Amino acid sequence: MKRLLPLYATFAYAFLHLPLLVLTVFSFNSSKFTVWEGFSLRWYRAIADDPQLMEAAWNSLLIAIVATAFATVIGTLCAYGLWKRDAPILKGSLYVSLVTPEIVTGVSMLAFFQYLFRFMDVRLGLHTVILAHIAFSLSFVVIVVAARLRTVDPALEEAAMDLGATEWGAFYRVTLPALVPGIASAALLAFTTSFDDYVITSLVAGVDSETLPMVIYGMARKGVNPSVNAISALIVLALGVLILGAERLRSDA
Amino acid sequence: MKRRSFFLGLSGLAGCTRATRPRLNVFNWSDYVAPDTISNFEREHNVEVRYSTYESNEEMLAKVFGGNSGWDVVFPANYFIQPMRENQLLARLRPEWLKNVEHLESSLRAPKWDPRLEWSIPYMWGAAGIVFQKKVTPPLQAWSDLWSDRLRGRMTMLDDPADCIGAAMKYLGYSLNTTSPEHYSRARAELLRQKPLLRAYLNAEARDQLVAGDLLASQLWATTSQQAMDAPAELAFVYPEEGFSLYCDSAVILRESRRLELAHLFLNYLLRPEVAANVVLSVKTATANGSAREKLPPELRESGVLYPTQQVLARGEWVEPLPPDAQRMRDRIWTEIKSG
Amino acid sequence: MERLRFWFLAPSRLLMAVLFGAPLAIVFFYGLLTRGTYGGQSFPLTDENFARLADPLYLTILLRSFWLAGLATALCVLMGFPLALFIARSGSRKNLFLHLVMLPFWTSFLVRTYAWMFLLRDTGLINTVLQSAGLIHEPLPLLYNDIAVVIGLVYGYLPFMVLPIFSTLERLDPALLEAAADLGARPLSALWRVTLPLTRPGMVAGSLLDFIPCLGAYLTPDLLGGGKSIMIGNLIQNQFTSARDWPFGSALSLALTAIVMVLLWQFLRRKGESFL
Numbered sequence: 001m002k003r004l005l006p007l008y009a010t011f012a013y014a015f016l017h018l019p020l021l022v023l024t025v026f027s028f029n030s031s032k033f034t035v036w037e038g039f040s041l042r043w044y045r046a047i048a049d050d051p052q053l054m055e056a057a058w059n060s061l062l063i064a065i066v067a068t069a070f071a072t073v074i075g076t077l078c079a080y081g082l083w084k085r086d087a088p089i090l091k092g093s094l095y096v097s098l099v100t101p102e103i104v105t106g107v108s109m110l111a112f113f114q115y116l117f118r119f120m121d122v123r124l125g126l127h128t129v130i131l132a133h134i135a136f137s138l139s140f141v142v143i144v145v146a147a148r149l150r151t152v153d154p155a156l157e158e159a160a161m162d163l164g165a166t167e168w169g170a171f172y173r174v175t176l177p178a179l180v181p182g183i184a185s186a187a188l189l190a191f192t193t194s195f196d197d198y199v200i201t202s203l204v205a206g207v208d209s210e211t212l213p214m215v216i217y218g219m220a221r222k223g224v225n226p227s228v229n230a231i232s233a234l235i236v237l238a239l240g241v242l243i244l245g246a247e248r249l250r251s252d253a
Numbered sequence: 254m255k256r257r258s259f260f261l262g263l264s265g266l267a268g269c270t271r272a273t274r275p276r277l278n279v280f281n282w283s284d285y286v287a288p289d290t291i292s293n294f295e296r297e298h299n300v301e302v303r304y305s306t307y308e309s310n311e312e313m314l315a316k317v318f319g320g321n322s323g324w325d326v327v328f329p330a331n332y333f334i335q336p337m338r339e340n341q342l343l344a345r346l347r348p349e350w351l352k353n354v355e356h357l358e359s360s361l362r363a364p365k366w367d368p369r370l371e372w373s374i375p376y377m378w379g380a381a382g383i384v385f386q387k388k389v390t391p392p393l394q395a396w397s398d399l400w401s402d403r404l405r406g407r408m409t410m411l412d413d414p415a416d417c418i419g420a421a422m423k424y425l426g427y428s429l430n431t432t433s434p435e436h437y438s439r440a441r442a443e444l445l446r447q448k449p450l451l452r453a454y455l456n457a458e459a460r461d462q463l464v465a466g467d468l469l470a471s472q473l474w475a476t477t478s479q480q481a482m483d484a485p486a487e488l489a490f491v492y493p494e495e496g497f498s499l500y501c502d503s504a505v506i507l508r509e510s511r512r513l514e515l516a517h518l519f520l521n522y523l524l525r526p527e528v529a530a531n532v533v534l535s536v537k538t539a540t541a542n543g544s545a546r547e548k549l550p551p552e553l554r555e556s557g558v559l560y561p562t563q564q565v566l567a568r569g570e571w572v573e574p575l576p577p578d579a580q581r582m583r584d585r586i587w588t589e590i591k592s593g
Numbered sequence: 594m595e596r597l598r599f600w601f602l603a604p605s606r607l608l609m610a611v612l613f614g615a616p617l618a619i620v621f622f623y624g625l626l627t628r629g630t631y632g633g634q635s636f637p638l639t640d641e642n643f644a645r646l647a648d649p650l651y652l653t654i655l656l657r658s659f660w661l662a663g664l665a666t667a668l669c670v671l672m673g674f675p676l677a678l679f680i681a682r683s684g685s686r687k688n689l690f691l692h693l694v695m696l697p698f699w700t701s702f703l704v705r706t707y708a709w710m711f712l713l714r715d716t717g718l719i720n721t722v723l724q725s726a727g728l729i730h731e732p733l734p735l736l737y738n739d740i741a742v743v744i745g746l747v748y749g750y751l752p753f754m755v756l757p758i759f760s761t762l763e764r765l766d767p768a769l770l771e772a773a774a775d776l777g778a779r780p781l782s783a784l785w786r787v788t789l790p791l792t793r794p795g796m797v798a799g800s801l802l803d804f805i806p807c808l809g810a811y812l813t814p815d816l817l818g819g820g821k822s823i824m825i826g827n828l829i830q831n832q833f834t835s836a837r838d839w840p841f842g843s844a845l846s847l848a849l850t851a852i853v854m855v856l857l858w859q860f861l862r863r864k865g866e867s868f869l
Binding site: 247 | 615808829
């Protein structure tokens, strides 16, 4: 068994990583068929020349940054508040939000926004996507920060207040710094989830708020297109670098 | 503090100086304009056009049904025009801004679905038939051929209720626009029987798979089939014996549009013979523009695929909007077929 | 103390109420309405949409969703347990191996699903390799069926299984295994009778973390199943888009959410431990 386990592990890791590696390798294929015909950057050039794609990428980035910012701040404050004392309804709603399937979250937001639009002269657009992303990211952020909070000793805050700090001061000067790694993890999770989201975004996006996953999905539906391989490789690279970078910072800290 | 106010000011400025070229949002079928059609229009009128595409009427209608989608011009099939009108989705057209209507094919100048062209401008028309690999022998000739086991797993039907259910109706010998519940129930049974034989329900997505050889046969529109054949690929197209559905995609302006004049300019631009002819040359459709058709080279103008003979055309039936009960039946059956 | 906490919780409460509670309430309301001829929803109130859920056609889809999600989860347990075991026993390089498992998860789910399209289609890599090796003459129909969907689901959610099992394994007292060995148990036997039962909480947690998203999956059955392997997520999406039957789609959404909440409740009751 001693030898079986590593053997199995190799197979399992291959299963996990080969598909993405293969995708990346073939993004450099000069032919659009699955037969290797030579190294080429033509698919990368094709995506650089595609204004729709560039705009979608920019939208995705913008949405992810704004949504992450709001979700992280609101979520951190929430986790801290829940740490102090329980709030059953809020907690329950966060749980339910966590397990609700994405499709249900998406359609319910669509129905909600469309209902609101009867009374307001607004349409689906970047703003609705951002709101939707903040909403579904919130529970992740709260969980991650709450997990970190469990490693913080409440006595520290008490001590600070005994020494004359206000509640806010205790939070800001004592607990918050200890939370920074947790907050960073939560922000990273929120960012990658937002950047990658397709289901919810496709339902609440408007005319000028197409995101990168929406473009990729459209291309993937039409069949295999090596440009998708190229975009995929770039996304994996970008997110991979982001994650590894964050990990490096965390282990240094 | 100083840095913050500087950045705030900068972003405010950036917001103000955002280019204010008027913008038109156009939502069309995929592969329905030439590569330079849109950019020529943009240049000529110094406007910006956001151009996006869809693969099915249902996909388009789902987006615009709420009345606040943000689109200005869309291209529904003829049988959606009355329903869209009834749901207050269309803006009435102004003939004085559409002088180029005179170029339309005479048979489409006063179509059944919009006799005075108050709501729509015919754009491209066509039919749904069968496209298949030439190597399939004997060659396919009828809808019944798409119920045969020899094509199992290598054929597709259109992801379109009117066309797909229509094919079943024709196969059973009924009218496409029947309102009989019994006809619908039999069509449902036949389509459920066919489903295990199909690879998928695909619209234009089938084209690439046909060209690549993944598929042996598809129910597909004449225009998409012609595009596949020109890929190039060894494919043949047939207008089935039992009959087939005819449609006409028309340009409409949505009532929610705030750029009515610009939208009319765009429609009038599409009606120019040279613009329409240019589209046909690159996209291979049958244009509703008679003057444009005259400008086409013979192999396109007389193409049996895009412009079937009168004899063939006589077997075709225009898809029409159904009365509410029949429409509900059709929609219900479609959900059941797709889910079953 | 209370003032601060109130303000800290207020934004979340507002967000949850407006962007989570209200939408669900609207969906519930829509489930009771009637569909217009071409779409939209209007009075009169009806229970037709919920009644329609009992139609065998839709129950089949629900059952298929349970089946595919269950199969994918079971496969994840089978594949995930040995992998977690390996990582737990890899000594100093534990973290590295763990990261290697999580890394694909951090990249795009859509991209990972597309990767399997690339591998499985008729002219995809697997078929091309098998054909050029002369092992087959016609391409195998690997895509657009249940198997492809399960592969996609397992690939997507395996890391969610490995992590909880690994946590449980980490906390296992090595003394227990030593005791088993002292009593004469061989390694395989100790694994089966000591380690496995003690890892059950991790496997249950992982199963839940896998099963629930798999049940409501949309992208995987959509891209890898074609229109042939339709799951409840696809059905719901379809009602809200092409089919324009929001009332029925709402009824379906509520049914799915109710099922998921029951599963969650059962889990929380047994496990006791809270995430928040």
